[in-house]
């Protein structure tokens with residue numbers, strides 16, 4: 001499999017399907033997909049009960065019928081449920097139906113009441129789903145979802161939109177999804193991961209980018225391993241940059257401290273905090289390495305080469321003033337939280353970001369993203385790739401639209417979907433930690449693109465490491481994520497094992 005793994009929306013997959021040459025002696029893509037499904041199903045069907053195959057009216061149903069045929073030939077008991085109108089099946093699916101019948105297979109028009117299946121194969125709809133499931137499909141999906149039986153979804157869990165990860169009404173909740181040719185965005189973001197279960201990619205011997213250029217890729221460990229900041233033996237703290245963090249208004253000092261501690265633990269040479277709270281402490285007793293000062297003096301700190309604005313910034317007039325100075329600074333800048341909200345509320349600030357000469361990183365969660373582009377949160381949730389890309393292009397910024405399957409979008413309209421992370425991160429302060437991590441990586445000389453990709457992946461991977469250790473997902477804290485990120489980065493940079 002070639003890396004990085006490309007991600008295509010349905011239209012791209014269709015271009016690839018059209019372009020792949022199929023020689024006279026090579027199996028059709030549907031034959032390859034059905035066989036790949038059957039091989040996986042064989043590993044999942046661990047009890048002797050029959051396998052239920054739900055076959056839809058299009059090519060997804062065709063894949064399912066090919067899988068049913070192989071499984072029957074391997075002596076599994078297979079029951080196919082299909083309402084497909086033979087005369088209206090696409091050609092490959094009609095061939096698959098004829099081949100299924102030729103091995104003695106039959107189709108039932110409705111889902112039987114009995115429920116003694118050992119595995120359900122969902123081949124109702126794939127990338128061709130265009131609207132909420134009609135009856136009886138919606139009813140079938142609800143009934144198989146309610147069974148205590150594993151479901152293997154073919155290509156896309158039926159009912160889920162392959163492009164967005166939002167469901168059209170009800171959708172299959174699978175334990176496994178085997179997806180063909182290439183990854184699709186909807187499997188990786190929004191509701192996709194909850195509906196897909198474990199994802200299995202089968203490229204069907206097709207090198208997708210040969211047939212259609214990709215503009216999106218999976219952000220995985222393979223991709224970030226090449227981006228690590230070097231640590232020569234002959235080094236001193238001046239080599240690793242100085243991060244200045246603007247934030248910490250009254251009642252929110254902790255947010256700035258979390259960002260600062262994260263920056264320190266991910267390798268920044270020096271970390272300054274410019275705090276807005278008049279009563280802010282002069283030192284963080286638990287992290288005395290941090291240099292705390294009033295917000296108005298932050299930009300006077302020596303050697304600053306990266307700025308982070310937002311953690312606990314608040315929306316006061318003073319905050320706007322400090323933010324204006326930070327935006328005018330000629331240093332890479334990470335904008336998070338209330339910095340984003342203040343920008344969303346001001347056309348002048350918006351224009352200033354787009355005009356910045358130094359790189360800008362923006363890390364909105366969906367509500368912040370909605371404010372930035374004047375969309376509803378619902379729109380953002382169901383158009384994550386589009387909205388992240390829109391923000392990146394509009395603000396000439398490197399954007400992480402946060403949430404499950406964080407979308408990293410670049411100003412050149414390329415994008416990545418992050419594979420790491422878990423709901424342990426749905427806890428206070430984890431966004432501040434991400435902002436600090438990004439600041440530290442920029443300070444160590446990574447390009448804005450590479451800092452964003454490594455930082456987002458590392459943040460999620462740290463949470464995954466904590467979950468492996470039983471620390472979360474419930475009760476995982478942002479402070480714990482910092483320590484795990486440090487451990488992982490050292491493992492990756494120096495090859496030190498746990």
Ligand SMILES: NC(=O)C1=CN([C@@H]2O[C@H](COP(=O)(O)OP(=O)(O)OC[C@H]3O[C@@H](n4cnc5c(N)ncnc54)[C@H](O)[C@@H]3O)[C@@H](O)[C@H]2O)[C@@H](O)CC1
Nearest residue numbers: 029033058059060125126127128129130131132133134155
């Ligand atoms: N053509 C090929 O050679 C290949 C096809 N493949 C499979 O083909 C799938 C795409 O096939 P199709 O384009 O036929 O699309 P689907 O099989 O996903 O579904 C399209 C059919 O469902 C109908 N439909 C859409 N939404 C509906 C709804 N809510 N209720 C009822 N009917 C609805 C459409 O009118 C159409 O008849 C992929 O997901 C994949 O599983 C892959 O195996 C790759 C190879």
Ligand SMILES: Nc1ncnc2c1ncn2[C@@H]1O[C@H](COP(=O)(O)OP(=O)(O)O)[C@@H](O)[C@H]1O
Nearest residue numbers: 365402403421422423425426428429430431432
């Ligand atoms: N369910 C989840 N799965 C993966 N990552 C998540 C999940 N929920 C939240 N996150 C991550 O946690 C971080 C939360 O950031 P944010 O919403 O800004 O929190 P805060 O404002 O409390 O710091 C983001 O990086 C986001 O992607």
Ligand SMILES: [K+]
Nearest residue numbers: 125154156158
């Ligand atoms: K399906």
